[in-house]
Amino acid sequence: MASILSPVVTQSLNKPVDQCLSAGTGFRNFKAPFDPTVDCAAGSEIVQRLRHLDQTLKVYTPSSPNYEALRSVYNKQITARPQAICRPTTVAQVQAIVRTSTQLGVPLAVRAIGHAFFGQSCVADSVMLDMREMDSLTLSHDLKTVHVGGGTLTRNLIGFLDTHDLVTASSTAGCIGWTGWALSGGYGPLNSYAGFGADNIVSARVVTADGNVVDAGANDDLLWGIRGAGGSLGVVVESTVQTYAVPTMLGGQVQYKQGESAKALLGLQRLLEAGVPEELCLQLELSQKAVNVIAGWVGDVNEGQKWMDMVRGLAKVQLDTVEQTTFNALQGLATKDIPLSAHTTTRGVSITRMTPEVIDILQHSLSEAGASYTITGLLNYGRSAQTSPSASFGLREPHVQLFVNAYDEPARMAVASRWVNGLADQIQITGQAMEASYASFAAPGDKVNESFGDGLDKLRELKADVDPSNVFRGLWNAE
Secondary structure, eight states, X not given: OOOTTSOOOOOOOOOOOOOOSBOOGGGSOOOOOOOHHHHSSSOOHHHHHHHHHOTTSEEEOTTSTTHHHHHOOSBTTOOXXXXXXXXXXXXXXXXXXXXXXXXXXOOEEEEOSOOOTTSXXXXXXXXXXXXXXXXXXXXXXXSSEEEEETTOBHXXXXXXXHTTTEEOOOOSOTTSBHHHHHHTOOOOTTHHHHOOTGGGEEEEEEEOTTSOEEEEOXXXXXXXXXXXXXXXXXXXXXXXXXOEEOSOEEEEEEEEOTTOHHHHHHHHHHHHHHOOOTTEEEEEEEOSSOEEEEEEEOSOHHHXXXXXXXXXXXXXXXXXXXXXXXXXXXXXXXXXXOOSSBOEEEEEEEESOOOHXXXXXXXXXXXXXXXTEXXXXXXXXXXXXXXXXXXXXXXXXXXXXXXXXXXXXGGGHHHHHHHHHHHXXXXXXXXXXXXXXOGGGOOXXXXXXXXXXXXXXXXXXXXXXXXXXXXXXXXXXXX
């Protein structure tokens, strides 16, 4: 088995390799237009104070014609209206926003482009600190790390790295922010090979609650805390992220025939328990219509084909798109059906294993589901299932993170919510559910604290030290 730091043996796809170490406009976010005479003409005290401090800071108030487009978040059920939306472009502007909101007692909500299903980034009467224009990408000269701006979209990071034959740990969805995803732990299809997203943060530049800038490096408690609870400890304006040389890989979709779901899922559980190499990357996509496995192999092609044949052999297959590809393309496959915004309800449940009882619950629930009701199974094994004393994120044992999600029309959201919560509650009582809840998928009342394990007390002490007034509420609350 190859080390994850060794080059991957693959055949070339003859794709062009970029020589520029900084990302161009093709891998950057949209820059919002700004005219202070219309975008912040009628502003509250904090708006006036911020504009006085920095005339170049983009501040949008509810009267702005751009306000609603900038306010809109992934979950259309979130209708809260911040009193101001700030789009900083410099670290100094982030510092000014944090200090001013704290001084005036105005709630601060940081938007790092995560889905924030329950509205954590869009809070009524708050200042929304929207990081989307701080999205620079610069590779180190040795190509072993990349500097990632706090508002960088995952698809832009992965697309840019692909031009240099590189990858890093990444979410399934290319449409979310990499930093927001990684700070809460970071489940994704490369977890077995590269570890959690949080594990790949080498260092970070953070604006803390007092408005100061802290460079958190190896052995710093702040970096340890950021790797799992970062959004609750400060604004990460830039991070240095580990990269891996993966020019190409095997990857694609394996879809099993209807009626073969239970056989496929039980077979997959047995395969995982027998032991699979870190190079095999697997993710489940379950719907009313089919059981799909997004499968990837990062390593020797011939060895990879053997493992892909094992995946194909779990049950009768009706669709097989596995081929030599890139992770950039594989992420595109996993992302293609994710809308940019929707009326949605969601819940996460971590299970130790897929037993016949759990599989029966999944099948029965999906048989009663709407067309856009789905379950994603994020499989935790390999490197992400190894204990890491350098990160606060503690969900390290082998498990399956079930992401239960339903899109529906506004009038049917009560039905969608009952389906999602009903399924989650049924799984909870099987004895296979873990007590801890993953912060990104946790509904109010779920047990997020347990996801930090033995590090919870240390994390609480760190929070009290760097943010005693709880300026940054993030996805985790120390209370």
